[in-house]
Structures are given as C-alpha cells and as structure tokens.
Amino acid sequence: MSVNRPTLPPYDQVIVDIKDYVFHYTAISDKARACAQIAILDALGCAIETVAKSMQCRAFIGPVVPGTMVPNGFRLPGTSYRLDPVKGAFDLGSMIRYLDHNDALAGADWGHPSDNLGAILAVMDWMSRSTATARMENGRGPPLTMETLLEAVVKVYEIQGCFLLRNAFNAFGLDHTIMVKLASTAVVSWLLGLSEEQTLAAISHVWMDTSPLRVYRAGSNTVPRKGWAAGDACMRAVQFALLVRSGQPGSPTVLTMPRWGFYATTWRGGSEFSFPKPYTTWVIQNIFYKVMPVEGHGIAAVEAAVVQARRLRERGYGVQDIARIDIRTCAAANMIINKPGPLYNPADRDHCMQYVVAVAFLKVAAPEAGDFLDSSEFAGSSAIQALRDKTHIRPDDTLTADYLNIDKKSIPSALTVHLTSGEVLDEVLVEFPLGHVENSGTRAAVEHKYRRNLGLLFTVEESAAVEDMIRKGGERNVSDLLDMLARPSVKL
Numbered sequence: 334m335s336v337n338r339p340t341l342p343p344y345d346q347v348i349v350d351i352k353d354y355v356f357h358y359t360a361i362s363d364k365a366r367a368c369a370q371i372a373i374l375d376a377l378g379c380a381i382e383t384v385a386k387s388m389q390c391r392a393f394i395g396p397v398v399p400g401t402m403v404p405n406g407f408r409l410p411g412t413s414y415r416l417d418p419v420k421g422a423f424d425l426g427s428m429i430r431y432l433d434h435n436d437a438l439a440g441a442d443w444g445h446p447s448d449n450l451g452a453i454l455a456v457m458d459w460m461s462r463s464t465a466t467a468r469m470e471n472g473r474g475p476p477l478t479m480e481t482l483l484e485a486v487v488k489v490y491e492i493q494g495c496f497l498l499r500n501a502f503n504a505f506g507l508d509h510t511i512m513v514k515l516a517s518t519a520v521v522s523w524l525l526g527l528s529e530e531q532t533l534a535a536i537s538h539v540w541m542d543t544s545p546l547r548v549y550r551a552g553s554n555t556v557p558r559k560g561w562a563a564g565d566a567c568m569r570a571v572q573f574a575l576l577v578r579s580g581q582p583g584s585p586t587v588l589t590m591p592r593w594g595f596y597a598t599t600w601r602g603g604s605e606f607s608f609p610k611p612y613t614t615w616v617i618q619n620i621f622y623k624v625m626p627v628e629g630h631g632i633a634a635v636e637a638a639v640v641q642a643r644r645l646r647e648r649g650y651g652v653q654d655i656a657r658i659d660i661r662t663c664a665a666a667n668m669i670i671n672k673p674g675p676l677y678n679p680a681d682r683d684h685c686m687q688y689v690v691a692v693a694f695l696k697v698a699a700p701e702a703g704d705f706l707d708s709s710e711f712a713g714s715s716a717i718q719a720l721r722d723k724t725h726i727r728p729d730d731t732l733t734a735d736y737l738n739i740d741k742k743s744i745p746s747a748l749t750v751h752l753t754s755g756e757v758l759d760e761v762l763v764e765f766p767l768g769h770v771e772n773s774g775t776r777a778a779v780e781h782k783y784r785r786n787l788g789l790l791f792t793v794e795e796s797a798a799v800e801d802m803i804r805k806g807g808e809r810n811v812s813d814l815l816d817m818l819a820r821p822s823v824k825l
Contacts (some may be wrong), residue, residue, distance in 0.1 A: 344533045345588040347606055348540075351492055351515070352532050354612040355523045361487050365614035369486040370803050372436060375622055375779055376447035377410060377799070377818065378786030379435040380428035384411035384820075385789035386702055389557060390431040394424040405462035407455045410818035411790055418459040422571045426451025426513070427564030431557075432702050433683050434626040438490075438616060439736060439744055440498035443629065443665060444509040446620065448563035449489035452517035452570045454815065456524050457482060461812040474526030479806030479814065485520050487617050492516035494616030498739060499607040503547055503668070505600065510566040511544035517570035525574050534583025538573040540595045541587055552672065555681040609739055619742060622768040624778045625699040629744065630666035631686045633763035635700065637748035638693035640761045645694075650752060652694050652716065657751040658724040660686065661760075663736040666746065667728040673721070679705040682712065690748070691720035735764065744769060790820050 343349075383390050395414050396403070406415030409424055416424065426448055429435050435447045461477040475481045493516040502509055518539050522532040545565075549558040577583065588595045588605075596605060627635055638658075645651065672685040682688045682705040692700040692711050704711050711717050735743045743764040750758040765771040767778050787796040795817070802814050 342585050344537065344583075344585040347588055348533055348536045348585075350612070351519050351536055352529055354492070355488055355519045355532065356529055358488070358612060361484055361614055365487050365617050366483050368617045368620070369483040369490075371622075371776075371779060372447055372486055372490070372617060372620065373450065373482070373803050374783045374800060376429050376435055376450045378783030379430075379432065379447070380425060381411045381790055381818075382434060382702070382786040383428040383431045385786075387431055390427060390560065393561070394428065396420065405459065407459045408812075408815040408819045410815065411820050413819060413821050416455070418455045419568050419571050419575070421455035421459065422452040422517075423561070423564040423568035424451070425455055425564070426567035427561040430563040431560035432626050433560070433628060434623055434702070437621045437623060437629040438494045438497055438619070439621065439629065439665065439742065440494075441501040441737070442497045442503050442509045442512075443669070444493055444497045444512050445563065446490040446493050446516075446616065448510070448513045448567065449493065449517045449520070450486070451564055451567035452521050453482070453485050453489065453524070454811070455567070456521050456571060456574075457485075457811045458815045460524065461810050473528070474524060476808070477524075477811050478808045479802065479811055480808060481524075482806075482811050482814075485524060487614050488612075489516040489520045490616040490620065491612050491614060492519060494620075495608055495610065495612055496606065499609055502544060506546055506548070507544035507599070508547035508550070508562060510562045511539070513563050513566035514542065514544075514570050515539045517567055518573050521570055522574045522577070525578060527574060527578055531577050533585075534581070535573045535577040537583035537585065537587045538577070538581075539570075541584060542569060542573075543595065543599050550669070550684060553675070553677065553681075555672075555684055556678065557680045559680055559684075619770050621744060621770070622775060622779045622782075624768045624775075624782055626683060626702045626705075627689045627700055628670050628684045628686075630663070631670050631689045631746075632768065633744055633766040634660055634662065634666075634686055634690050634746035634748060635693045636763045636766050637746055637761040638690045639697060639699065641748055641750045641758055642694045642697040644758050645750070646697065652720060654752050654754065655694075655720065655723055655750060656753045658690065658720070659749040659751070660690070660724065660726045661729040661747040662686075662726060662732060663745060664728040664733040665736065667726055671726040676712075679707065685721075686726060687721040687724040688717065690724060691717045694720055742769075743771075 402415045403417045407421035430448055435445050437445050457477050493512040496512050518535050522535045548554045549556050670684050670686040676682050689700050692704050732745045735741050745764040747760050747762040749760040767774055799817050
C-alpha cells in the first residue's frame with residue numbers, strides 16, 4: 334500500500350537565488366580574481382595588525398580550554414593555535430575586524446565583506462587537514478586550493494554587498510553582520526560539500542537566527558562588541574553548515590511565512606528585499622579599502638581636515654584660532670558617527686566623526702589605531718574636546734544621493750573652517766578618499782598597508798612569500814598558506 338507523504342513548500346526565492354549563485358556561477362574574470370587577491374592580503378594584514386597591537390583582542394582568541402590543540406585544527410594566523418573550525422572562525426573574523434581597519438562597502442547599509450574570511454579560511458584549512466569528514470567521504474565539494482579560495486572570496490563579497498546596496502538593516506535597529514552570517518553560511522556549505530538542498534536548509538537558519546541589535550555601535554552603548562560581532566557571525570555560519578551536514582533540516586518559507594516569517598516579524602511587515610543588480614562579481618571590483626583605522630564614513634572628513642590643518646599652518650594659525658568647523662556629509666555618516674557627548678572607550682572614539690577630525694587637526698595627519706586607546710594623549714585631551722564642541726555636522730541631500738548612486742558610490746564629506754578672526758577657509762570636498770576604487774592612489778596605498786602590517790610579525794622575505802602564494806598559488810592547497818602564517822604566541 335502506497336503512502337502519500339506531505340511535501341514541504343519550495344524554498345523562498347531569495348534563498349534559492351543565493352544557492353544558485355554559489356553553485357552555478359562561473360564567470361569569474363581575471364580582474365575579479367586579482368581583486369580577490371588584494372582583498373585577501375588586506376584582510377590578513379588586518380588580522381596580523383590586531384594580533385600584534387591589540388591586547389584586548391588577544392585576550393579572547395585561542396582555545397576555550399587553554400592548552401587545547403585540536404588534531405588537524407585550523408592554524409590561526411599570527412599565532413601557534415590549532416583550533417576547531419567554529420572557534421577558529423570566530424577568532425579570525427574578530428581579528429580581521431577588531432581595529433576597524435578592514436575593507437568596506439557602502440549602500441543603504443554598510444558592511445565589511447572581508448569579515449567573511451574568518452569562516453572561509455577556518456573551514457578550508459580544517460577540511461584540507463582532515464580526512465574523516467563527510468565531504469571527503471561523499472566526494473562532493475570543490476578542491477581546497479588557492480584558486481577555490483579566490484572564487485569563495487568573490488562570492489561572499491557579492492552576496493553580502495548586493496544585499497547592503499538597497500536593504501537598510503540599520504533602519505530596523507539590526508546589525509549588518511547578519512549579511513556576514515548569510516554570505517558565509519552559503520559559501521561554507523559549498524566548501525563543506527553539502528548538497529544544494531542542504532545548502533538551502535543552512536541558509537534558512539540564518540533568517541531564523543536573525544540579526545543582533547546594532548546598539549553596540551550607537552551612542553553611549555558603543556562597546557568593543559562591534560569588533561567581534563563579525564567573528565560571531567562567522568562562527569554561527571560554520572555552526573549552521575555543520576548542523577545541516579549532520580542531518581538538521583531547514584525551514585523553506587522562513588522569510589515569507591505570514592505572521593511568523595522574517596518579513597512579517599523582524600522586517601516589521603515591510604516589503605521584500607530589493608536588489609539593484611544580479612549576483613555577478615561587481616562587489617569585489619568596487620570595494621572600499623580602509624587605509625586608516627577610522628570608521629569608513631569618516632575617512633573623507635579626515636582627509637579634508639588634514640588639508641585644512643595644513644592651510645592653518647601656512648597662514649600662521651593654530652587650532653586655537655578655529656571658531657567653528659562645518660561638515661557636510663551623507664545621511665549614513667550623520668546617522669552612524671555624528672556623536673557629541675562623552676566617549677567611553679576606543680570603540681566609541683573611532684566611531685565619532687568629531688573625534689577623528691579633531692585628531693587630524695592636531696596631528697596634521699590621519700589618526701592611527703593607538704590614537705583611540707584610553708592611554709592615548711588624545712583620549713582625555715581638552716584640545717580634542719574643544720574642537721569636538723566646535724564641529725557641526727549636517728547631512729546633505731546631494732552627497733547622500735551620490736553615496737547611494739550605484740554608478741558613482743562616492744563616500745563624501747566637505748569641510749569648512751571658520752576662524753575667530755572672521756576669515757573662512759574655503760570648503761574642501763572629498764568625494765573619493767584614498768581607498769576608493771576611483772582614487773588613483775588606492776592600489777599603492779593598500780599594498781603599502783598590507784606589507785607594513787605583515788612586517789609586524791614577519792620578515793620581508795616571509796611577507797613576500799605570503800604575497801606570492803596568494804597571487805600565484807593556483808592549485809596549491811590552502812593549508813600551505815596557513816602554515817606560512819603560523820607564529821609563536823605574541824607577548825604584549
């Protein structure tokens with residue numbers, strides 16, 4: 334006797350589109366691969382910088398049980414740790430992000446696509462060292478080579494970036510790291526050798542998990558969690574993929590189900606997600622690299638402030654002669670980093686436009702990571718506070734439109750200085766700061782940045798070998814790269 338078993342509805346189209354892109358998109362150009370190489374180098378440089386400079390981050394990386402060495406474990410760059418892929422994803426994702434120095438993409442929301450490398454590298458390295466895995470047993474999944482790493486990077490960047498262009502999670506009080514969780518879950522599922530149906534299930538768990546509140550990036554609640562939020566997203570992505578691999582099912586209409594789905598509850602019953610373009614390789618080719626450790630929306634204002642500070646000097650004035658600083662900027666910058674009032678910690682300071690601009694005026698140079706620490710000469714400076722009090726920020730409709738225009742994607746700020754003498758230093762407008770794809774100096778600046786960062790723990794020869802591996806590794810195993818990045822524990 335036959336039994337009619339009920340069948341589940343099909344998965345939401347948003348989830349299907351992501352899965353199809355990950356498994357079936359192959360038109361990755363040489364230009365996209367070259368951009369992915371730069372992105373990997375920049376992200377690894379940021380991770381090494383964190384290991385070398387941040388005692389706060391070093392305090393929580395490494396095995397949960399001290400001294401544990403996981404057999405065939407992921408080799409955490411800049412350390413001697415061998416970790417399971419879940420903790421490894423958390424640690425590397427946090428290291429890449431912690432000093433607010435990794436790449437970014439602006440849109441209706443703002444995110445940092447290199448965050449995803451925490452999940453990708455942890456899983457690829459662990460898988461390549463292990464033979465007792467479902468992926469190896471069922472023969473599915475791509476080869477764990479440097480070429481596959483480049484493809485994985487292109488795809489996680491594209492998924493996260495395409496969502497951020499038109500979907501403002503911050504408008505609902507949600508943190509953009511849900512997009513890290515989404516992109517990493519999709520690509521990690523592919524790397525692990527999950528089937529397409531399993532990958533749909535894993536992606537559905539992201540929407541069930543939803544997003545943290547972005548309160549830890551806002552006002553007096555700004556705390557260092559913003560530095561490990563990406564690591565947390567990477568960790569959850571790996572967990573979801575492994576849970577589905579063990580047999581856990583998904584929820585097909587997790588987005589669209591009336592009353593209980595993501596749209597009806599978390600998206601507050603609003604319209605469905607909007608996408609201005611299909612998934613291709615656009616994001617990796619239009620990424621913004623942060624060549625200074627400042628929240629990305631503040632970099633143009635810092636560049637403008639340095640120009641104005643030099644003008645002051647040329648005219649024989651000092652910062653004490655400033656009566657007012659006016660800043661025009663985009664609405665996103667105004668919302669995220671227009672921050673008057675007390676600043677309580679480094680995470681607070683690097684997310685305050687008034688603070689980073691004041692530091693730029695006093696140094697006549699861009700801020701460095703140490704300038705945000707509690708021990709910095711600037712943290713409790715009366716001169717900094719005086720300049721912050723004189724700084725007035727307002728959103729500008731034209732600059733906001735240019736920021737959101739997918740064909741321009743400027744990250745603009747304009748700064749005017751009024752002096753106590755009545756003189757006015759004409760406005761300095763910066764639309765494409767260093768790090769933007771349209772700035773001719775970006776490539777050289779990024780190369781200098783990652784070589785400087787790798788040089789914190791590696792010799793010139795070792796750094797060159799890492800760079801050569803990423804640029805020319807091709808069919809070499811990704812674990813060869815992680816072996817090159819291992820280091821004894823750094824003592825701070």
